[in-house]
Amino acid sequence: MLKLQAEADAPAREHLLHLWLDALRRKAGRDELKALPRLPDADAGKLMDLLMQDRAATPPPPAPAAPEPAPPVGEPAAFRPRLTLRTLNRGDGLLGLAPGGAIGPRGEAVTIAQVDWTYRGDDGLAWQTPAPRSLLNSRPAPSVQIGTRRIARDLRAEADARDQLWALDLLPLDAAKLQWRDPSAGEKLDSLWTLAQEEFFGAFWTDRVPALQAQGWTIVVAPGFAHRPAQAEGWHVRIERLSAPSRQGSWLLSLGVEIEGETLDIAPMIAALLRHDRRWTSAEAIAGIEDDAIILLTAPGGRQVEAPAALLKTILGAMVDLLTDPKRPEGPIRLSDWDAARLMLLDDERAGWQFHGDMDLRRMARRLQAAGSPQPVAAPAGLGLSLRPYQMAGLAWLQYLREHQLAGILADDMGLGKTAQTLAHLLLEKQAGRLDRPALAVLPTSLLFNWLAEAKRITPDLSVLVLHGPERAADFGRLHEFDLVLSTYPLLWRDIEALQRQRWHLLILDEAQTVKNASSRAARSARKLNARHRLCLTGTPLENNLGELWAQFDFLMPGFLGDARTFQRIWRKPIEVNGESLRAQLLAQRVRPFVLRRKKEDVATELPPLTTVVRRVQLFGTQRELYESVRVAADTQVRRVLAKQGFGGALISVLDALLKLRQVCCDPRLVKGTEAGADAGRAKLDLLMEMLPELLDEGRRVLVFSQFAEMLALVEGELRTLGLPYLTLTGETPVAQRADIVRRFQALELPLMLVSLKAGGVGLNLTAADTVIHLDPWWNPAVEAQASARAHRIGQDRPVFVYKLVVAGSIEERMLDLQARKLALAEGVLGADSAEALKFSAQDLEMLLAPLG
DSSP states (O other): HHHHHHHHHHHHHHHHHHHHHHHHHHTTHHHHHHHHHHOOHHHHHHHHHHHHHHHHOOOOOOOOOOOOOOOOOOOOOOEEEEEEEEEOGGGGGGGEOOBBBBBOOOOOOOOEEEEEEEEOOTTTTTEEEESSSTTOOOOOSEEETTTTTTEEOOOHEEEEEHHHHHHTTTTEEEEGGGESSSSSTTTTOOOOOOOOOEEEEHHHIIIHHHHHHHHHEEEEEEEEESOOOEESEEEEEEEEEEEOOOTTTTEEEEEEETTTTEEEEOOOHHHHHHHHOOOGGGGGHTTOOOTOEEEEEEOOOOOOEEEEEHHHHHHHHHHHHHOOTTTSSSSSSSEOOOGGGGHHHOOOTTTTTTEEEEEEEEHHHHHGGGOOOOOOOOOOOTTTSSHHHHHHHHHHHHHHHHTTTOOEEOHHHHHHHSHHHHHHHHHHHTTTTTOOEEEEEOOOOGGHHHHHHHHHOOOOOOOOEEOOTGGGGGGGGGGGGGGGEEEHHHHHHHHHHEEEEEEHHEEEEEEEEOOOSSSSHHHHHHHHOOOOEEEEEOOSSOSOOOOHHHHHHHSSTTTTTOOOHHHHIIIIIIITOOOOHHHHHHHHHHHHGGGOOOOOHOOOTTTTOEEEEEEOOOOOHHHHHHHHHHHHHHHHHHHHHHHHHHHHHHHHHHHHHHHHHHHHOOOOGGGTOOOOGGGGOOOOHHHHEEEEEHHHTOOOOOOEEEOOHHHHHHHHHHHHHHTOEEEEEOOOSSSHHHHHHHHHHHHOOOOOOEEHHHHHHOOOOOOOEEEEEESOSSSOHHHHHHHOOOOOOTTTTSSSEEEEEEEETTTHHHHHHHHHHHHHHHHHHHHOOOOOOOOHHHHHHHTSSSOOO
């Protein structure tokens, strides 16, 4: 036990002696010396001996009057420290390394370092001795014999080299711990050092060895040293088709580097690179790395391989998600047919990949890549309108998807005619004789009659059935008689058995963000339908998070983006939480061939300008006091729930608190459980009643949007008092009356229309309006933009003004700030502006619940 204790204390004593010796050599001050731990008495004498050796090694200054001695013949003996690196393995007869102390376990290879002090004379003769592994009990001889000369040792240079050695993190290695097949094999090895882990030698070679060489060390590398970076003899991509394809894939892909005739898997090397160098997760940082830069990859066991940056750029740009998935099994990577397009990203002459194996996957990759380049088509005969050039391009794209058995999302901005392009596509299919089965379009209820009217106007040759109302079951048996069947999301799951019995040519989901929840009844029902082709129509394919995009592609092309859990692990969390722009770029590359998205300002340049004006109002008196009292109560409530349930579990309480604050901003009478009357303050309603008469007198035609139907009811009361005529469209408006309400507004019968955000935010054509007023902001600016686009769309010939009424300094103004910070996600993936809805952090919540500014 005493021996073990002594061994454990030796490194600490050695380190302390080194600290004292270094301080005295530097002539440290009294305060610094007092701060050092006390040196044991047994080592104090040794410290004095080492200092005396330093003094003896320093030659005395020459006497002023004495003549300079004659120079010696030849060069004096030169001191130079030497480091020898060697990797021992089974070829040397090594069986392993016994564990112990701070030195970690090893595999079949053990790398050792031997350090020598070397003096070489001008006659070429040399003297060397192992460097002392401890300052304790070390008394070097003051001189050495080289040939016929005896010279003094340079003890100061030896001390400097010993300090440099101390900083290398090398640990003394007891030669007895090396286990040999032949016990005599290790007899000649002495004064050994190693690092705590074998894999540390890779960084030791690249970082520490060059620094030692700059300090005058001789570096000797014995044959077989495993950690000198190897140059690749070839980079290989091997493709193998599985005889029994599974849900995980139909292909096996191996990525390897050939080193000295051996092929190593580079997948674990890439994963290790990303762990210690975060540049390789950022598309912007990668772009700043020169293509010809040499990057060191570390193989399992610490072996390093030189890789050109251009090659790493191609592989990470194509497969960063697969290579870094912690749940991916070892060995070849499984690929689905949809993953074939990744190979086109690897097929870069600069990278130098050598492809081996089945060529079918590469041919499929080229076919998928060509999906973004359809050939022009002619408009169908009998079309009831002239398609604009971008709409003709959209028609060609839809035809190309159908031709190649692909699916996609037509994601043009609101108001660019997605319905018209889809109807023209169906008419082409009918005229080509391919529409031998009906097409089914599933819509929000508010768009049912809009689609019917558009079909009659644009494609009168298509027979259309509206599957709606209590008597719709009578039509189940004659679905095959029509070219196009229109149904709604609320009815889809109710009618699923009848709709499943019919085989469809094309299944269309309009406003496809409606099924962003993949587990909803409508989404599950849509997946059950049998259709040759599938299409999503939406102006906002990504409103809240990437999970919504996954839900749409899981309907369109099951398996394309994996299952929900895998997508969350390898795409959503790295992009949304970790901000990995390289992964966002790769996801964009994967989905963009199947998403056609044009911006209004790019293709509809003939549209008049749209101007957005934020009108801020102040709260005064009772309304301001009510806001503050509700805010304080909400803040207390939220903090109490957060303390009990955490941020994730308190969502309902948070939403309820924020809802009350927003209601106070609109009108205190909206807040349930308060005694607020009309005299409690109604700043926003007063501003609206000032604006509307003036706007109507100017001949403006106005849409007023609010999320709260109760707020619109309060507006109606004020309008009746002022004698201003109006129309109303909310979720309570009967479906049969909606088309007539829209028709009357478009016919200029009435200049004012009150619309709930939910009922009027999608699909409606309200180009008779040239003014839009949003009474209250919504979390998702894309929803507001959709509502404004009811007026600013094809057919509008007057400038459009959008007014947002916001209470200054309140939660509403902070919602605008929050919206501005949430707009980047869809832009990165889809290449166009969109937004996130309610998705905020604890810090955002602090901001939202702050007092009135």
